[in-house]
Amino acid sequence: MHIKRKTVLTVGVLALLATAAWALTRPAKTRLVASAAVPVRVMTVVEQDLPRYVTGIGSVLSLHSVVIRPQIDGILTRLLVKEGQRVNAGDLLATIDDRSIRASLDQARAQLGESQAQLQVAQVNLKRYKALSIDDGISKQTYDQQQALVNQLKATLQGNQAAIDAAQVQLSYTQIRSPVTGRVGIRNVDEGNFLRMSDAQGLFSVTQIDPIAIEFSLPQQMLPTLQGLIAASEPARVDAYMGADTEGEHSDLLGEGRLSLIDNQISGTTGTIRAKAEFPNSTQKLWPGQLVTIKVQTALDRNALAVPPGVVQRGLDSHFVYRVNGDKVEILPVQVVYQDSDRNILKGIQAGDVLVSDGQSRLKAGAQVEILKDPPQTIQTADARVQP
Known part of the structure; x- marks a missing residue:
């Protein structure tokens, strides 16, 4: 009786252990089957022209930026432009008192007229002396002196013309014109001020x-x-x-x-x-x-195939990506042609390929995947940058 009771007790314990083992192992198998598919996010490869920057x-x-300064000393009589105004090259900006320069110009012109009259008389006399010298009516010395006087008056005439030209240049400086097309800056001088060529500040800039x-x-x-x-x-x-x-x-x-x-x-x-x-x-x-x-x-x-940096995985000696084929993934070796912080341009993939963009840590060749319901990503921006 004692042996039978011991045998029955042993069988009962074994049955309980078997039941407990079955109860513990059944949910585990169910969880394993349920977690066989790896959830991932994917993107679709698009072919397009991608500029690099x-x-x-x-x-x-x-x-062109010019500080307007006077080229002669004088009183600023008029300012013809306003601050911030747009002007064209050659526009009159300001005027300086020109009365003394005009007087000098008139004086130079008068001297020119006097020299012209003297030269005219000298040339008439020279012509007469030349005719008289043929018949020895005058001495050779007198003729040579008259010729020298004509040459002297011609030089004086040239000097008078140069003085006129210089006075006209000085007169042009009394009208300040814009050398470039642009915008007038803030004015530094008002009308009525005496301007000097040595003033470094200038009237304003254009x-x-x-x-x-x-x-x-x-x-x-x-x-x-x-x-x-x-x-x-x-x-x-x-x-x-x-x-x-x-x-x-x-x-x-x-x-x-x-x-x-x-x-x-x-x-x-x-x-x-x-x-x-x-x-x-x-x-x-x-x-x-x-x-x-x-x-x-x-x-x-041109016709580049670009993906975000997270798509590309690095192996021991090469790069690769996970390409979705049905409900599984395969390993696809790729060559990185160009890379930056935004995207990698690859060789070895094709337009339309669906690549895993997130969740690669749990993947291996032939692994079953579950694509999340987020819409597939595509490359929308057609540029790539290089940060200096």
């Missing part, structure tokens, strides 16, 4: 606004690229923005210009090279002295 900080410069230039610096490593852009048949495009964000929704494009020149030397202290671009500026959004962000197009990749 380099960005930097630039300063807006006027192509600054050309349209077209305008932007000077900027780039790392010296960009020199070969810039030289290629300068040598190209079509100048490289340069965009100017207000602020550092050139891609955001609220980025303010100030103007579109063209690369015009690069400096003839690299700065030894900063390791940068200066370059300049010229911009049409009819809207006058660009203003001399303004700091802007510039973006230079350095290349254009």
Whole structure:
């Protein structure tokens, strides 16, 4: 009896253990089956032309900026322009008292008339003396003296004409005209003041606004690229923005210009090279002295296949991506042609391929995936930037 009871107890314990094991293992299997598909996010590869850019900080410069200064001493009699007014090259800006210069001009003209009359008389006498010298009516010495007088009066006549020309130049200085087309700056002198040529301040400045230039610096490593852009048949495009964000929704494009020149030397202290671009500026959004962000197009990749950086995975000796094929993924080796902080341009993929963009840490070749319901991502922006 004791042995039977012990056997029954043992069988019961074993049955309980079996039941408990079955109860514990069944939910685990269910969870394992349920978690077999790895949730991932995907994107679709799109083929498009992608320009490359380099960005930097630039300063807006006027192509022509002139400080208007007097070229003679005198009283400022009239100011014919207002501050901020647009003027054209040759427009009269101001006048200086010209009475003393006009008197000098009249005096020089009178002296010229006197010299002309004296020369006319001397030439008549010379002609007469020449005829008399043939018959020895006068001495050779008298004829030579008359010839010297004629030459002297001719030189005096030239001196009188030079004095007239000088007085006319001085008179032209009494009318101050704009040397360039541009905008008048803040006035420093009012009408009635006595102006001197030695005054360093000047009356005001005239600054050309349209077209305008932007000077900027780039790392010296960009020199070969810039030289290629300068040598190209079509100048490289340069965009100017207000602020550092050139891609955001609220980025303010100030103007579109063209690369015009690069400096003839690299700065030894900063390791940068200066370059300049010229911009049409009819809207006058660009203003001399303004700091802007510039973006230079350095290349254009036609029919490029680009993906966000997170799509590309790095193996031991190569790069690869996970491509979705049905409900599973496969490993696809790729070559990175170009990369930056925004995107990688790849070889080895095709337009329309669906690639895993998030969730790669749990994947391996042939793994089953569950694509999340978010809409597939596509490359919407057709540019790539290189930060200097």
